[in-house]
Amino acid sequence: MIISGNKHEDKRGTVRFINDFQFEGVKRFYSINHSSTEIIRAWQGHKVETKWFFVAKGSFLFNWIKLDNWETPSRELVIQSKLLADSKSEILMIEGGHVTGLKATKPDSVLIVFSDKKLEESKEDDYRFHLDYWQFQNPS
Numbered sequence: 001m002i003i004s005g006n007k008h009e010d011k012r013g014t015v016r017f018i019n020d021f022q023f024e025g026v027k028r029f030y031s032i033n034h035s036s037t038e039i040i041r042a043w044q045g046h047k048v049e050t051k052w053f054f055v056a057k058g059s060f061l062f063n064w065i066k067l068d069n070w071e072t073p074s075r076e077l078v079i080q081s082k083l084l085a086d087s088k089s090e091i092l093m094i095e096g097g098h099v100t101g102l103k104a105t106k107p108d109s110v111l112i113v114f115s116d117k118k119l120e121e122s123k124e125d126d127y128r129f130h131l132d133y134w135q136f137q138n139p140s
Contacts, residue, residue: 005089042101058109
């Protein structure tokens with residue numbers, strides 16, 4: 001799900017905002033900085049944890065898949081994709097039940113991630129699959 005916002009520009013600069021994003025339930029946040037556009041971080045997911053992704057600088061390509069089985073998921077599952085960039089005020093919400101993959105499309109891109117689980121809870125709900133388990137895709 002995408003939560004859209006907007007931006008305001010004047011002689012003082014730019015303000016990006018997403019007034020419909022509520023921090024209710026958010027227990028932590030962190031940032032990811034990708035210096036290279038060659039790095040793909042995939043496939044990691046959670047049965048329960050929900051995450052929200054906001055691009056602070058640059059742009060990121062996201063892939064996500066709703067899993068059918070957490071031990072041996074089908075390799076034929078539908079891969080959804082979305083490009084998020086700092087030129088738009090958007091937050092991508094990925095609910096529990098999904099795995100994600102992401103890569104920067106501009107050098108030195110910065111992503112802010114919000115989570116509804118504390119780190120200890122997240123570690124107990126962490127599932128990872130090899131990068132080649134599914135084919136990382138560009139948005140369609």
